[in-house]
Amino acid sequence: MAEINPVLLKELRQRFRNKKASWLLALYLVVIGAFVLGFTYLNWRNAPGFYQPSRSQEIFILLSVAQLFLLAFVTPGLTAGAISGERERQTLNVLLTTRLTTWQIIWSKLVSSNAFVVLLVAATLPLYSIVFLYGGISPGQVAGVFGFYLVTMFLFGCIGVACSAFFRKTGVSTVTAYGLTFALSAGTALLSVFLIELDRSYRAGASAASSLPLPPDFITGVAQFLQETNPIFVLMEILGTNSILNDFNFGLPYWGVYTVLYLAAGALLLFWSARLLFPRKNN
Amino acid sequence: MIEFNGVSKNFGATRALEQFSLTVRQGLVYGLIGPNGAGKTTAMSILATLQLPGAGTVTVDGRDVVREAGEVRGRIGYMPDFFGVYDDLRAAEYLEFFAAAYHIPAGQRSHLAAGLLELVDLPDKAGVYVDSLSRGMKQRLALARCLVHDPKVLILDEPASGLDPRARAEMKEIIRHLKQMDKTVLISSHILPELAEICDEVAIMDKGKLVACGTVAEITAVSRGARQMRIEVLDRAEELAAYLATRPGISDSHADGPSVQFIFSGEQAEQAGLLQAIITAGWPVAEFGEVKRNLEEAFMAVTGEEAANDGGN
Incomplete structure (x- = not known):
């Protein structure tokens, strides 16, 4: 039987033995639970003694979006110290002189951090039962949302690991990882909205935009691509809000583009991180 | 067992090693001495496969540290000058983790960890969290960690640094025991009288170069022109x-x-x-x-002569 990677085993043992893990899990559930129960309470307060089943979909959307924001907050924070933390504790050099490859070290760090994030997400499943209680949501949608979370946390985690391999200080690594996650989550959304507005004014023949050298189809295509790589747009699309443009066919459905791009980008970042740990001629 | 052959290494404009050559035979306890910045830690890092030499070759047991780094790692135990330990791991778990990292079969690890803790005189600390151990105990645990895969060569960078006299004496005893186990030990230290006591041979480094090498008696004789x-x-x-x-x-x-x-x-x-x-x-x-010179005086004389030669050039 294949043996579990020793770094992964050690990381899991350390992480789950630490009291911080229990506190973080409790805090996460309190925040998510407060959203759901607060919204349910408001719904009940507006119509006492009566619950509108159609609003369970709103709760589902609220819960899913809130969870995405928390993932964007927790995942880079957990992974951004993976390698730089080893450097700061002066344990990395010893680890690098063992028979473990740099790839094994990097991969174990990512998996152990993401395992904890998966636990956070899985622990919220009972809250989703409130949604199921009143109907309106298919199990397929819930599975889609959880699949989306796995892909998203993979890339967010890879960004954190790459920053921690590149920067020597965990503080710098964490700030950079949050910056990149924000750029990916909000930057692409803002840019796509900007391009859509630009395209609209171009088509309307506005003077400022009519001098643009780019064809309008190209602008719309870029805007759609940005939306298909933006976690908020993709989540809203999974939730059935039809928020992504549908002018171009990239050969894959929107979730396919998102999954392929995120997994490929994450794999490249991990590969680069492992390379950064190789000894160099000049450093 | 260890062979540096014309090794040079630069860090930007700083020359850490310059045409450094040294041979350490099997079973010797070999001391590397030199002032801060002499290149001892760089030489040891290259030997430990953590840095690449800019020029020259380094071999351990005939294996090249660049081309056969994996093979070399299986033959060396490295204890850096500054090292940390993992929080939330017990002493035995710490050793078992490194045993796994060296691909020791799972069934042997716990017995191995117990034996190593016995060797470094920490048998009653197996269940104690590593970060709660004293500095001396952590140093001994790190030495035990170096031995989990039974390496032929031990690279100990300032192993007695920051230890009280009692802990230093215990460390010396362990190193003597390692010599009896036919390990080749390359050790650096600033505490020269102690190096003179435990080393079979020493090399004096200064500004990245090898200044003198041989037995302690030979070194003191070399510096005895006047x-x-x-x-x-x-x-x-x-x-x-x-x-x-x-x-x-x-x-x-x-x-x-x-x-x-x-x-x-x-x-x-x-x-x-x-x-x-x-x-x-x-x-x-x-x-x-x-007036008999000790290693410290010989070191001062040899490095002083080098400084005088450099000044004259």
């Missing part, structure tokens, strides 16, 4: 100091109570002639001899 001599007389020590200052081959003659110290350059026959001349001149000589 010998420090001492004569104790029953009276007229001041007059003797003045007399010696007029003799050829003698410098820095000065009286210190009933004794006179001076630097003498010459063969043994000339040394015998000097003693005869002093007695013939009527000084009642009680003692006459060379």
Whole structure:
């Protein structure tokens, strides 16, 4: 039987033995639970003694979006110290002189951090039962949302690991990882909205935009691509809000583009991180 | 067992190693000494496969540290000058983790960890969290960690740094025990008298270069081109100091109570002639001899000569 990677085993043992893990899990559930129960309470307060089943979909959307924001907050924070933390504790050099490859070290760090994030997400499943209680949501949608979370946390985690391999200080690594996650989550959304507005004014023949050298189809295509790589747009699309443009066919459905791009980008970042740990001629 | 061959290494404009060559035979405890910035840690890092040499080759047991880094890692145990330990791991778990990292079969790890803790005199600390151990205990645990895969070579960078005298003595005992186990130990330290006690041979480094190497006796002899001599007389020590200052081959003659110290350059026959001349001149000589240099003084003399040569160039 294949043996579990020793770094992964050690990381899991350390992480789950630490009291911080229990506190973080409790805090996460309190925040998510407060959203759901607060919204349910408001719904009940507006119509006492009566619950509108159609609003369970709103709760589902609220819960899913809130969870995405928390993932964007927790995942880079957990992974951004993976390698730089080893450097700061002066344990990395010893680890690098063992028979473990740099790839094994990097991969174990990512998996152990993401395992904890998966636990956070899985622990919220009972809250989703409130949604199921009143109907309106298919199990397929819930599975889609959880699949989306796995892909998203993979890339967010890879960004954190790459920053921690590149920067020597965990503080710098964490700030950079949050910056990149924000750029990916909000930057692409803002840019796509900007391009859509630009395209609209171009088509309307506005003077400022009519001098643009780019064809309008190209602008719309870029805007759609940005939306298909933006976690908020993709989540809203999974939730059935039809928020992504549908002018171009990239050969894959929107979730396919998102999954392929995120997994490929994450794999490249991990590969680069492992390379950064190789000894160099000049450093 | 260890071979540095013309190794150079630069960090930007700083030259850490320059044409450094050194051979360490199997089973020796070999000391690397030198001032801060001499290149000891760089040499050890290259040996531990953590850095690549800019030029030259380094081999361990015939394996090249660049092309066969994986093979070399299986043959070395490395203890850096500064190292940390993992929080939330017990001493036995710490050793078992590294045993797994060296691909030791799972069934052997717990027995191995117990044996190593016994070797470094920490048998009752197996269940204690590593971060709660004293510095001396952590150093010994790190040494045990170096041994989990039974390496042929141990690279110990300042293993006694920051330890109290008792912990240093315990560390020395363990290193002597490792020698009995036929391990080749490359060790650096600033505490030269202790290195002189445990090392079979030493190498003195300065500014990235090898300045001298050999047994402690050879090293002190090399630095003995000009010998420090001492004569104790029953009276007229001041007059003797003045007399010696007029003799050829003698410098820095000065009286210190009933004794006179001076630097003498010459063969043994000339040394015998000097003693005869002093007695013939009527000084009642009680003692006459060379002030023995220890490794520390030899180190200062050798690195001082290098500095003087550099200044003259």
